[in-house]
Amino acid sequence: MKKIVALMIALALCVGLVPAFAEAAPVKVGVLVPVMTHGWVSGITYQAEAYAKELADAGKIEYKLTTSSNAEEMTTQIDEAILWGAQILVIAPQWTGMEVPVQNAIDQGVIVVAFDMDIDAEGVLKVTGDNKSMGVAGAKFIVEKAGANATVIALPVPTSGSVSELRMEGFNETIKEIAPELNVIEYATKFTREDGLKDFADILAVNPQIDAVYSLDDETSIGVLQAIADAGRTDIKAITGGGGCQEYFQLIAENKDIAVSSSLYSPLMIRDCFDVALAKLAGEEVQAVTVIPSQIVDASNVEEYLDPSNTIY
Numbered sequence: 001m002k003k004i005v006a007l008m009i010a011l012a013l014c015v016g017l018v019p020a021f022a023e024a025a026p027v028k029v030g031v032l033v034p035v036m037t038h039g040w041v042s043g044i045t046y047q048a049e050a051y052a053k054e055l056a057d058a059g060k061i062e063y064k065l066t067t068s069s070n071a072e073e074m075t076t077q078i079d080e081a082i083l084w085g086a087q088i089l090v091i092a093p094q095w096t097g098m099e100v101p102v103q104n105a106i107d108q109g110v111i112v113v114a115f116d117m118d119i120d121a122e123g124v125l126k127v128t129g130d131n132k133s134m135g136v137a138g139a140k141f142i143v144e145k146a147g148a149n150a151t152v153i154a155l156p157v158p159t160s161g162s163v164s165e166l167r168m169e170g171f172n173e174t175i176k177e178i179a180p181e182l183n184v185i186e187y188a189t190k191f192t193r194e195d196g197l198k199d200f201a202d203i204l205a206v207n208p209q210i211d212a213v214y215s216l217d218d219e220t221s222i223g224v225l226q227a228i229a230d231a232g233r234t235d236i237k238a239i240t241g242g243g244g245c246q247e248y249f250q251l252i253a254e255n256k257d258i259a260v261s262s263s264l265y266s267p268l269m270i271r272d273c274f275d276v277a278l279a280k281l282a283g284e285e286v287q288a289v290t291v292i293p294s295q296i297v298d299a300s301n302v303e304e305y306l307d308p309s310n311t312i313y
Contacts, residue, residue: 030081043267043313071097135170150211196223
């Protein structure tokens with residue numbers, strides 16, 4: 001009888017130990033990103049899906065990715081993700097109006113990490129780049145390549161709100177400090193290659209001498225470089241950009257006549273949203289806001305950033 005009791009106890013202990021050795025189920029992650037339209041926004045969606053698949057293939061997560069073009073669509077998708085059992089939401093809205101659905105998700109115990117967007121909800125985490133540091137890096141690059149007395153065309157984008165304001169602030173403050181004699185002329189444009197081409201063609205027509213261009217965006221800069229080539233201008237020594245566009249990286253690598261750079265504000269940063277969320281779920285302490293510092297990409301290091309498989313942005 002004692003042997004039977006001992007055997008039953010041993011079996012019970014073994015059964016009790018089974019869950020301890022079983023692999024944990026993959027974390028359920030809802031990935032909510034914008035519809036792939038063009039440029040930087042498409043890059044966000046591309047990178048989010050690529051990293052989600054990488055984590056899923058490693059057995060770390062199970063994910064559902066949805067795309068939306070407005071706040072109403074994303075609100076519905078958040079509700080659906082919660083019903084699916086999402087423990088984490090990685091969201092990248094390109095519009096306002098996400099406060100209520102995000103707060104609702106957090107109140108239900110879901111970890112929400114927003115990419116590059118301030119959302120007024122208690123407990124939301126955020127991953128973002130550093131717009132002001134992009135301006136600082138751009139200013140230093142231009143002064144290094146064109147000199148402290150150069151004539152520089154700056155291309156702010158007023159329609160982008162704080163993005164342009166912060167990038168211009170970083171640029172202007174740095175120029176005031178390191179090259180106060182620099183002649184800066186501002187012309188408003190937009191974050192598209194079409195506007196860069198059209199607007200800079202007009203700028204070239206009324207400015208016979210330009211030493212450098214402070215452009216805030218890679219795609220704007222693609223248009224600017226085309227305008228310079230079309231006009232046959234050889235006076236321009238340097239141009240900046242901003243973002244993380246593969247086509248622009250190719251121009252950095254190929255251009256021998258103009259020093260070309262980009263201040264990274266890359267869609268790659270959305271990968272950090274997953275890492276922050278998984279760390280939080282694991283009980284680690286994370287910052288409410290994670291800021292990814294800007295890096296300069298130029299001829300000296302562009303090979304490190306070229307990705308032939310990325311044909312999206």
